[in-house]
Amino acid sequence: MKAAALADLAAPGGTASAAANGGKFTPLLAAANGEGLAERSPRVAALLPLMIAALATQDADRPGHLFDLDGLDAAELELIDGVIGAGEVSATVALPDGIVAQIRESVMAGLWRVRFTGADGRLVADYLEVGAIPEAVRRAAAMTRRTVATGALSAPSPTALALLSEIAQHVAEYAARPEAAARPSLPGHTITLSLLPVSDADMAFLHQTLGDGPVQIVSRGHGSCRVLATATRHVWSVQYFNASSDLVLDSLEIGDVPPAACAATEDFRDSAERLRQIEQAYFT
Incomplete structure (x- = not known):
């Protein structure tokens, strides 16, 4: 809730x-x-x-x-x-x-x-x-590419390469789940970037590799939550900001539309x- x-x-x-x-x-x-x-x-x-x-x-x-x-x-x-x-x-x-x-x-x-x-x-x-969540959100997100573009850029560090490999693995696993289509709200996998030693160059690499998707969702309360579809199917950027607009939690979620945006x-x-x-x- x-x-x-x-x-x-x-x-x-x-x-x-x-x-x-x-x-x-x-x-x-x-x-x-x-x-x-x-x-x-x-x-x-x-x-x-x-x-x-x-x-x-x-x-x-x-x-x-x-x-x-x-x-x-x-x-x-x-x-x-x-x-x-x-x-x-x-x-x-x-x-x-x-x-x-x-x-x-x-x-x-x-x-x-x-x-x-x-x-x-x-x-x-x-x-x-x-x-x-409105069906238009899921349909637009489903129009993105099916796999992670692992060969698009040279990784700036082993950390970035390991993250990309983890994302690709979980995208493939989620897409292969037979129950995912019938129950789209099944839990996916979360990578909390805020807790990892990720540099600005690593973040830029992930952004460029995953790409910008067609969906932007904002939930406002005492702070705000921004949910963005990437250009890679099942991969979402989820960011939480406090009342001063400072980023307090930055993560990637692999799965359906993140629960933060859904009823x-x-x-x-x-x-x-x-x-x-x-x-x-x-x-x-």
Whole structure:
């Protein structure tokens, strides 16, 4: 479960509207009574129980549920934003043909807003997704190369060469696991670079060899966590920063999307209850 706890929801006029907007007051919800919102926004009102049901039954290892927002007008989309709020995790995913996915988790863990734009800035798709991590993240990461490019550069030290060999071994082992496709959240292997005698030249060598991938994820709280896909499949850079933006932990994770960016099964149950409280407070 994610470490950052969300504020408890309350009755209308209390803290529910603040929690629904990432801690910021939401006049749209607070000023409206439930009956009025349900009558003025029947399509949003009809969407909420479907999302609650999806959250209540979702599992971290199962495919997610999509809720297409195409066709909703500007007022309805504004209301959706007010209901789900903006959480601490955001991501950018670069896809072929210049398409970019902008992803933001709501204040309810496991409920994501996903918007695709084309190279010309035109909106291609807009939907809500219930899942551990949006499928666009996994699909983009799967488009990277399958093996470690061990012969790309001359290693600056035996340490760098040993690390690259370790990474290549664990990438091959993870890819060969028959259960990995069915259960993508299976634990992988972590190499904590912060605890090793790695020089700046070694780090530059690893960066150039592994390459830059198509996924960037940032989780913000008291500090922040940055998760980057490398250009090598199953290899992720995970870095933790304190409140002063100092790097405190630097690691490579071999496996699926690192848990730091994902919702856990217990998160979905909590999010279902929180969204249910919002529905009861403002839409019934």
